[in-house]
Amino acid sequence: MSVVMIEIAxxxxxxxxxxYVFYGRELLARRVVKADPNRPTPAIERFDGxxxxxxxxxxxxxxxxxxIAGAGPIVGPAIAMAYGWFLPLIWVLFGNVFIGAVxxxxxxxxxxxxxxxxxxxxSEGLMGRKARYIFLIYVYAALILVLAAFLSVAAVIFTNIPxxxxxxxxxxxxxxxxxxLAYRAGMDIRVASAISLVLIVLxxxxxxxxxxxxxxxxxxxxxxxxxxxxxxxxxxGLSMEAAEAQAxxxxxxxxxxxxxxxxxxxxxxxxxxxxxxxxxxxxxxxxYLNAYVLWAFVAIAGVSSLIVFNKPLRxxxxxxxSPKIFAxxxxxxxxxxxxxxxxxxxxxxxxxxxxGTSSKQLANEMDALLVGYGGMLTEGAVSSLAVILPVSIAYxxxxxxxxxxxxxxxxGRFVTGYGxxxxxxxxxxxxxxxxxxxxxxxxAAIALSMFILTxxxxxxxxxxxxxxxxxxxxxxxxPAAHKVLTNRWVAxxxxxxxxxxxxxxxxxxxxxxxxAYRTVWPAFAGVNQLLAALALLTSALWVYAALKIRGGTAWxxxxxxxxxxxxxxxxxxxxxxxxxxxxxxxxVAGSGVLVAISLALDILLIVLFTRGLLRASK
Amino acid sequence: MxxxxxxxxxxxxxxxxxxxxxxxxxxxxxxxxHIGSSVKPVFNKEKGTITVEGSEWASDSISLVLGWFxxxxxxxxxxGEVPTALKAKVRR
Numbered sequence: 001m002s003v004v005m006i007e008i009a010x011x012x013x014x015x016x017x018x019x020y021v022f023y024g025r026e027l028l029a030r031r032v033v034k035a036d037p038n039r040p041t042p043a044i045e046r047f048d049g050x051x052x053x054x055x056x057x058x059x060x061x062x063x064x065x066x067x068i069a070g071a072g073p074i075v076g077p078a079i080a081m082a083y084g085w086f087l088p089l090i091w092v093l094f095g096n097v098f099i100g101a102v103x104x105x106x107x108x109x110x111x112x113x114x115x116x117x118x119x120x121x122x123s124e125g126l127m128g129r130k131a132r133y134i135f136l137i138y139v140y141a142a143l144i145l146v147l148a149a150f151l152s153v154a155a156v157i158f159t160n161i162p163x164x165x166x167x168x169x170x171x172x173x174x175x176x177x178x179x180x181l182a183y184r185a186g187m188d189i190r191v192a193s194a195i196s197l198v199l200i201v202l203x204x205x206x207x208x209x210x211x212x213x214x215x216x217x218x219x220x221x222x223x224x225x226x227x228x229x230x231x232x233x234x235x236x237g238l239s240m241e242a243a244e245a246q247a248x249x250x251x252x253x254x255x256x257x258x259x260x261x262x263x264x265x266x267x268x269x270x271x272x273x274x275x276x277x278x279x280x281x282x283x284x285x286x287x288y289l290n291a292y293v294l295w296a297f298v299a300i301a302g303v304s305s306l307i308v309f310n311k312p313l314r315x316x317x318x319x320x321x322s323p324k325i326f327a328x329x330x331x332x333x334x335x336x337x338x339x340x341x342x343x344x345x346x347x348x349x350x351x352x353x354x355x356g357t358s359s360k361q362l363a364n365e366m367d368a369l370l371v372g373y374g375g376m377l378t379e380g381a382v383s384s385l386a387v388i389l390p391v392s393i394a395y396x397x398x399x400x401x402x403x404x405x406x407x408x409x410x411x412g413r414f415v416t417g418y419g420x421x422x423x424x425x426x427x428x429x430x431x432x433x434x435x436x437x438x439x440x441x442x443x444a445a446i447a448l449s450m451f452i453l454t455x456x457x458x459x460x461x462x463x464x465x466x467x468x469x470x471x472x473x474x475x476x477x478x479p480a481a482h483k484v485l486t487n488r489w490v491a492x493x494x495x496x497x498x499x500x501x502x503x504x505x506x507x508x509x510x511x512x513x514x515x516a517y518r519t520v521w522p523a524f525a526g527v528n529q530l531l532a533a534l535a536l537l538t539s540a541l542w543v544y545a546a547l548k549i550r551g552g553t554a555w556x557x558x559x560x561x562x563x564x565x566x567x568x569x570x571x572x573x574x575x576x577x578x579x580x581x582x583x584x585x586x587x588v589a590g591s592g593v594l595v596a597i598s599l600a601l602d603i604l605l606i607v608l609f610t611r612g613l614l615r616a617s618k
Numbered sequence: 619m620x621x622x623x624x625x626x627x628x629x630x631x632x633x634x635x636x637x638x639x640x641x642x643x644x645x646x647x648x649x650x651x652h653i654g655s656s657v658k659p660v661f662n663k664e665k666g667t668i669t670v671e672g673s674e675w676a677s678d679s680i681s682l683v684l685g686w687f688x689x690x691x692x693x694x695x696x697x698g699e700v701p702t703a704l705k706a707k708v709r710r
Contacts, residue, residue: 047708049700054707166653169682173640173689180693183701210647212682215674217656224668227661235666251659254668258657262674266683273687277694280704363707 006309016377019097024373033109035365042116050278054363062291064358064375067458068350069451072343073382078410080340082323084316085392095345096380099560104350105372106539111355119355123538131608143463147499150456152515155263157449162211164449170203179285216259268500275460276492297447301386308424315395327582335571339525344383348531356462390417418444463495520590526572533565545616629695632688639685646678654679
């Protein structure tokens with residue numbers, strides 16, 4: 001008996017609905033945190049017009065969702081389809097409800113109750129000063145890595161999909177226009193939004209038709225590759241396969257790298273400016289508009305799932321517990337799954353957004369449920385409705401003429417699955433499958449690039465916050481040095497320069513060109529998920545020690561926190577033992593050192609956590 | 619006061635120039651069917667190397683990139699103060 005689309009879609013909707021009302025609102029917000037609408041938030045008490053600025057809850061939800069989304073909810077589940085659709089879906093649903101959304105919501109509320117500081121600084125009151133600085137250095141390093149990765153990924157997307165660059169250029173001025181109309185001209189937000197949204201739809205149409213080229217154009221390179229390959233084959237005696245690979249690499253180095261470099265420079269300059277500007281000016285209106293695009297993206301997937309309700313999930317529900325994923329090695333679902341699926345189920349980066357930009361903009365404690373818990377559930381919906389289900393129905397679909405989606409890379413799987421889902425809807429209404437398929441493939445790629453661009457400047461801003469918190473000890477000793485070092489433009493510049501220095505140089509790994517950050521990137525999944533485990537442990541300790549929650553409710557938070565910590569710690573050890581020997585040599589040193597440092601800090605912080613827990617239980 | 623006026627004037631100038639540059643870039647791009655230009659890699663058989671013909675930049679792409687940054691920075695200088703509506707919200 002085959003499972004059809006509608007059955008899974010309904011289960012997803014029901015689980016998220018129940019989780020939001022009963023687990024999020026009744027348990028976490030009412031019984032654990034006791035959110036109080038009358039308690040002033042840091043956005044009000046510490047208002048500075050730059051970072052501490054209250055935001056409308058839907059605006060903040062848009063910011064939070066767009067910032068945490070990045071590429072994670074899409075890429076991870078697309079890779080995890082190698083297990084079949086059942087195990088990734090279970091991990092996304094239950095990881096999301098019991099770990100990820102709890103982690104995001106509690107990090108947000110803990111930060112709010114501590115004046116808007118990061119989760120690392122929250123740990124000082126619970127685990128001591130040492131824990132705080134270790135945690136902060138770790139967080140800063142992780143953020144620089146995120147910044148480098150997103151600079152590089154955004155530059156790659158703009159180079160390869162020039163329409164995504166066009167919409168980015170259109171989108172930012174429209175966001176500014178919305179902000180100025182709403183905040184300055186006092187225009188009703190609904191009218192201002194309607195004007196901006198109409199312009200964005202027109203912008204999408206323009207971007208689809210008019211790509212933004214900075215040199216590289218994929219259609220222009222085939223002849224040169226062919227000529228060079230036949231020369232290498234005939235004159236140099238290389239096999240045709242080797243000649244083609246070498247020719248392609250040489251041509252890409254000549255034309256692709258310069259375009260990539262230009263985009264890295266432009267995007268680095270953009271993130272420097274965007275991360276230093278007041279949040280009400282660019283970040284809030286941009287992310288508010290972004291939320292519409294992202295909602296449209298999820299809603300199209302959700303509604304399409306209902307329309308093509310009887311499409312069977314052709315991908316097997318279960319393929320293997322240990323398919324070959326990392327470096328071609330058998331990758332067991334447990335403990336490796338958090339290293340594969342991050343944002344769709346849980347991600348450490350989210351705690352930094354929650355306790356970084358979101359906690360400084362929360363206007364009312366009651367808004368935190370929608371922003372923190374709801375934002376994370378929406379990410380799970382992206383993973384399940386826009387990735388897992390579409391890829392599962394696209395697998396082996398006759399309309400794709402024998403294309404095996406599992407042979408594509410993660411982004412290819414996602415855009416193909418999404419395009420196929422919407423194309424099927426068009427076909428059902430008598431439209432042209434191929435046209436809708438191609439248009440929505442580009443739409444999916446553009447939506448992905450918008451997630452990435454938002455995450456880029458949020459990560460830069462968060463790196464600035466961490467840097468500023470890291471040097472608070474300097475203020476009483478040398479106020480002048482502290483003032484210079486923590487100046488918002490200086491702190492932002494340092495983060496951007498280090499991030500760009502890791503994204504600008506290129507390396508060749510396995511015959512493909514990447515930003516230099518890729519030499520340490522294999523370790524990032526582990527670093528990020530360890531951060532999630534430490535943030536959740538800190539939040540759980542806050543609930544236990546500061547909020548004095550005991551009994552079954554406390555265990556509901558402590559058990560998932562310990563489960564995550566154990567899973568991630570074992571996964572990191574497994575990665576070092578099994579995967580590291582098989583990754584390209586250029587990646588071994590950087591990634592190995594990063595994972596080894598992570599494991600050492602992991603042990604140190606768990607000792608400090610245990611001490612804090614024992615102290616609290618006395 | 620003088621510095622503030624100068625900042626506002628600079629912001630206004632950047633904003634206006636930014637709008638003009640964006641309008642030019644989008645119009646020219648729309649007419650060409652693409653913004654900017656593409657380079658063409660050519661295999662040189664005598665030297666056995668790849669050479670590149672054409673330029674990565676065109677007038678419309680330069681206009682758009684400059685205009686984009688001007689339009690992001692300009693209004694921030696021009697209307698740099700925190701909006702009154704926001705201050706009132708915090709006071710409430």
